Amino acid sequence: xAKYLLLKHYRGAPAAVNDVxxxxxxxxxxxxxxxxxxxxxxxxxxxxxxxGECALAPQGTFVQYGGEGRPxxxxxxxxxxxxxxxxxxxxxxxxxERAVELAGELxxxxxxxxxxxxxxxxxxxxxTTQLTITE
Amino acid sequence: MTSPLDEALLRSLTPNxxxxxxxxxxxxxxxxxxxxxxxxxxxxxxxxxxxxxxxGWLVTVAWRRFLDATRSDAARRRREDLLDEEPPPGPAQAxxxxxxxxxxxAHPSLTPSSAVALTLRAVGGLTTRQIAQAYLVPExxxxxxxxxxxxxxxxxxxxxxxxxxTVLRVLYLVFNEGYSGDVDLAAEAIRLTRQxxxxxxxxxxxxxxxxxxxxxxxxxxxxxxxxxxxxLAEQDRGLWDTASIAEGVEILQAALARDRLGEFQAQxxxxxxxxxxxxxxxTDWVQIVEWYDELIRLTDSPVVRxxxxxxxxxxxxxxxxxxxxxxxxxxxxxxxxxxxxxxERDGDLATAARLYVEAxxxxxxxxxxxxxxRQAARLNAVLRR
Numbered sequence: 472x473a474k475y476l477l478l479k480h481y482r483g484a485p486a487a488v489n490d491v492x493x494x495x496x497x498x499x500x501x502x503x504x505x506x507x508x509x510x511x512x513x514x515x516x517x518x519x520x521x522x523g524e525c526a527l528a529p530q531g532t533f534v535q536y537g538g539e540g541r542p543x544x545x546x547x548x549x550x551x552x553x554x555x556x557x558x559x560x561x562x563x564x565x566x567x568e569r570a571v572e573l574a575g576e577l578x579x580x581x582x583x584x585x586x587x588x589x590x591x592x593x594x595x596x597x598x599t600t601q602l603t604i605t606e
Numbered sequence: 607m608t609s610p611l612d613e614a615l616l617r618s619l620t621p622n623x624x625x626x627x628x629x630x631x632x633x634x635x636x637x638x639x640x641x642x643x644x645x646x647x648x649x650x651x652x653x654x655x656x657x658x659x660x661x662g663w664l665v666t667v668a669w670r671r672f673l674d675a676t677r678s679d680a681a682r683r684r685r686e687d688l689l690d691e692e693p694p695p696g697p698a699q700a701x702x703x704x705x706x707x708x709x710x711x712a713h714p715s716l717t718p719s720s721a722v723a724l725t726l727r728a729v730g731g732l733t734t735r736q737i738a739q740a741y742l743v744p745e746x747x748x749x750x751x752x753x754x755x756x757x758x759x760x761x762x763x764x765x766x767x768x769x770x771x772t773v774l775r776v777l778y779l780v781f782n783e784g785y786s787g788d789v790d791l792a793a794e795a796i797r798l799t800r801q802x803x804x805x806x807x808x809x810x811x812x813x814x815x816x817x818x819x820x821x822x823x824x825x826x827x828x829x830x831x832x833x834x835x836x837x838l839a840e841q842d843r844g845l846w847d848t849a850s851i852a853e854g855v856e857i858l859q860a861a862l863a864r865d866r867l868g869e870f871q872a873q874x875x876x877x878x879x880x881x882x883x884x885x886x887x888x889t890d891w892v893q894i895v896e897w898y899d900e901l902i903r904l905t906d907s908p909v910v911r912x913x914x915x916x917x918x919x920x921x922x923x924x925x926x927x928x929x930x931x932x933x934x935x936x937x938x939x940x941x942x943x944x945x946x947x948x949x950e951r952d953g954d955l956a957t958a959a960r961l962y963v964e965a966x967x968x969x970x971x972x973x974x975x976x977x978x979x980r981q982a983a984r985l986n987a988v989l990r991r
Contacts, residue, residue, distance in 0.1 A: 494963045494982035501980050506832055526972055 474522060474563050475570040477577060478593040481529055483554035488589035489582045496583045507580045515562060515573070522561035529555065561597075570594055611653050615660060616645060618801065620731030623664045625703025632672050634710065635756040638728050640675060644668035645731055701805040704729070708802055709768025712776040713759050720755035721776045727752055730798055732789060740789045773802065774814050774870065781818050792822055803857075812861035813871030819854035820877035823847040835977040839886040851881045872901045891921035908938055916944055924952035939970055943978055950985065959985035 493501060515521035533547035560577070564570050574592045582588035620641060627637035644667040648660075657663035711725040723741075726732045732740075738748035781795035799815045827841035836842075858874045876897045883889040898914035911934055919927020927948045934941060946961035962982035969975035 493979050494959070494966070494986055496983050497987055498980045498983050501976065501983055502832065502834065505834065505976050509833065526975075528969075529967055 472563050472565060473567070473570075473599070474561060474597040476595045476597060477560045477562065477574055478595060479557045479559070479590070480593065481555040481557040483556075484591040484593065487582075487591065489584070489586050490588075491583035493582075500581065500583060500585060503581050503585060508577075511577055511580070512560070520562050520564050520569075520573070522563050524558070524560035526558035527556055529557070531555075567596075570596075609653060609656055611649060612660075613649075614797075616648055616652075616664075617731035618797075619661050619664055620645065621704040621707045621729045621801070622700050623661065623668055624707060624728060625700065626665050627668055627672060629703065630669070632669075633760065635753075635760055636672055636675060637668070638756060640668045640672035641731075642727065642733070643671045646733070704801065705805040708773045708805075710759055710762060711755075712773040713762055713768070714772055715758055715762075716755055718776070718779060720751055720758070721772075722779050723748060723751050724755040724759075725776050725798070726780065726794070729801075730794055732794070736789045740783070740791055770806065770808050770811060774810060777802070777814060778870075781821075792818070792825070796822060809861040809864050809866045810868040810870050812857050813868055813874050816854040816858035816861065817870050817874035817877055819850050819857070820874060820881050823850035823854065823881060829973070833973060834980075835973050837977075838880060841886075843884065846881065851878075854878065855881070867900065867904070869901060869904045872897050872904060876901075889920070891917055895921045908934060912938055912941060912944060916947070919948050919951060924948045928952065939968075940965075942968060943974075946978075946981065950981075955985045955989055959989060 493504075496504075512521060512524060531548055532545050533549070535544045535546070537544045562570060562573060564573065571594065574594050578590050578592050579587040580590070623644070624637055624641045627640060628634055632640070641664070644664050647667055648664060652660075707729050708725070711728050712721045716724065723737055726737050726740075727734065734749045734752060735745050737752075738745040741748065777795050777799050780798070781792050783791045796815070796818045799811065799818060803811045803815050824838075824841065824846050826847070827843065827845040828836060830836060854874065855878050858871065858878055861871050862875070876894055879890050879894050879897070894917045895914065898910060898917055901910045902914065912931070915927050915930035915934070918930040928945070931941070931945060931948065936942065936945075942961050943965035946958045946965055949955075949961060950958035959982050962978050962985065966975050966978035966982065969978055
């Protein structure tokens with residue numbers, strides 16, 4: 472078993488095929504999209520491959536150690552930062568192939584016109600602890 | 607033969623049993639652990655072998671656990687002094703014990719999250735695992751939070767009256783968390799507030815209980831089966847729980863009659879006016895605005911002023927609502943959503959659509975974000991025609 476993080480980006484990923492902002496969809500299309508995401512997570516719970524998920528607000532702050540006896544420095548958000556994570560889902564699957572298959576399925580979530588968004592999702596393996604038997 | 611476990615009974619006995627142990631001389635932290643052990647044991651044993659006297663059973667088992675846990679000589683000496691303690695308390699003493707526990711678990715030295723966790727465990731009788739699930743944190747994290755909280759209050763002397771307001775804030779926090787996992791925190795908050803109302807005669811306790819009942823009554827109408835939000839005006843009022851509304855209104859009226867108004871009574875009065883309207887159009891917005899004015903006098907919170915602007919928009923029209931909104935800090939949560947709604951009612955759909963998108967961007971939870979995005983999409987569809 473191996474854990475993977477699926478990352479969805481507000482920005483930083485290449486443009487999706489069906490790249491229409493959500494507020495330009497019909498309300499029914501939004502409902503269908505939300506339902507697809509819920510069903511996807513439910514299905515992974517059933518197959519025993521779901522670990523967790525969370526959506527993130529777009530507003531973020533950069534924080535830095537401010538030096539001895541001083542409060543932390545805060546800054547941002549920086550407009551030039553290319554990458555902005557929108558949310559994550561963690562899965563625990565048997566193979567890399569299975570992880571790719573699931574990410575593909577998630578990327579097929581319907582968008583404008585009810586057609587798949589073809590959104591680029593980032594798939595990142597988690598570094599694991601050392602196995603008991605390594606030789 | 608096994609009988610189903612009466613979990614409600616078990617949990618309702620928790621503060622009482624804990625109070626008895628503490629009065630027999632056990633320190634709070636050790637007694638609380640012992641009671642928790644006894645609860646776990648009860649869940650295991652009772653279905654096959656239900657006790658004739660559940661409270662007596664719990665006291666006996668918890669006290670034995672406590673004695674097992676305190677094995678030092680000093681503890682043994684003390685135990686000998688303690689063994690022939692007073693007889694079991696009467697109902698008045700039990701109510702007083704329960705009240706003391708509420709004060710202790712909401713002690714001002716605790717952070718809100720610690721007070722909430724300790725209250726749910728020591729007064730509510732929930733297990734650490736259940737509390738951890740409800741708040742979506744690992745069980746070890748929750749266990750640590752609870753044991754730190756117990757250390758924090760370990761020096762507090764029981765028997766001194768505390769501040770009811772701090773207890774009410776903790777219960778309000780529990781209620782607002784809603785439900786996730788297998789524990790319904792809203793229902794649990796109602797149960798704990800009801801138990802508090804039985805232990806102390808205070809109009810704000812009644813006010814909070816009424817407020818919770820009135821909000822809880824609308825729960826079935828608030829979301830669709832797919833989880834999406836339904837705004838108050840569009841809710842199917844047939845789904846509201848009329849028995850809960852009737853109880854909330856009755857408790858509120860009795861509290862208001864005592865003429866010691868507080869913020870929870872005022873909030874409950876607003877909830878009651880919504881619950882009372884057969885249709886959204888028949889809502890008495892003028893009276894709701896008056897209650898918001900009352901609330902501002904009592905608390906003067908910016909959130910109340912924001913909600914007042916919504917009510918003013920309904921009572922006196924969207925322009926008046928926008929005027930009421932004008933002086934408020936636009937970084938307030940939901941400020942943009944309120945502005946969008948008022949602009950839509952004023953007929954400025956383009957501005958409203960833009961603001962709904964912005965509000966979705968700032969939404970505090972997923973359901974709200976989906977709802978606001980849907981509002982924007984709805985208006986954009988109209989504008990395209």
